[in-house]
């Protein structure tokens with residue numbers, strides 16, 4: 211996977227995306243993923259790889275200062291269309307592996323279905339941790355290899371699925387290891403597909 215391919219594939223996904231990943235079980239999983247997030251009016255929230263803004267309705271009406279970044283202008287256009295009158299959300303084309311925010315600039319970062327998509331997941335998580343303030347939360351709803359193990363079937367399917375713009379074989383525990391002194395795992399629970407999709411909430415110390 212690389213940024214160039216992701217831009218092409220998510221341009222194609224843009225008109226269809228919500229019908230698959232913002233409906234049914236996925237929509238219900240999103241509600242669970244964002245439940246319990248203690249956010250107060252005026253807090254700065256970043257949606258990394260915001261896509262079509264499927265998470266935006268779940269955050270609206272709370273007086274949050276929301277910035278949504280994505281590599282794909284077509285996905286961002288879908289997200290803009292979800293903004294309700296009177297809401298002020300900043301949309302920026304930006305690479306999740308190179309966030310143009312200062313250290314600890316955000317109170318919460320929501321990184322749903324992006325860690326499995328960016329070419330360099332280590333770099334993306336490093337950036338997410340860097341921009342989160344101390345005491346701030348990081349929410350990750352995404353798919354990871356269960357127990358870090360890639361079964362023979364997954365191994366066979368992995369290259370084909372990556373052509374669709376996502377990787378089914380990433381190991382969250384490996385990605386987390388370099389950050390364990392800075393960040394603690396507050397919650398890690400299965401959400402979908404026998405735990406392949408998980409809700410992970412991190413807190414920066």
Ligand SMILES: C[S@@+](CC[C@H](N)C(=O)[O-])C[C@H]1O[C@@H](n2cnc3c(N)ncnc32)[C@H](O)[C@@H]1O
Pocket residue numbers: 213216217220231258259260261262263264265279280281282285304305306307321322323324327328329
């Ligand atoms: C599977 S979608 C997830 C969208 C949204 N977070 C959600 O939960 O529905 C992945 C998104 O990541 C974006 N993306 C891919 N590579 C990226 C990168 N390097 N930086 C920022 N966004 C990227 C794609 O354009 C797409 O909108």
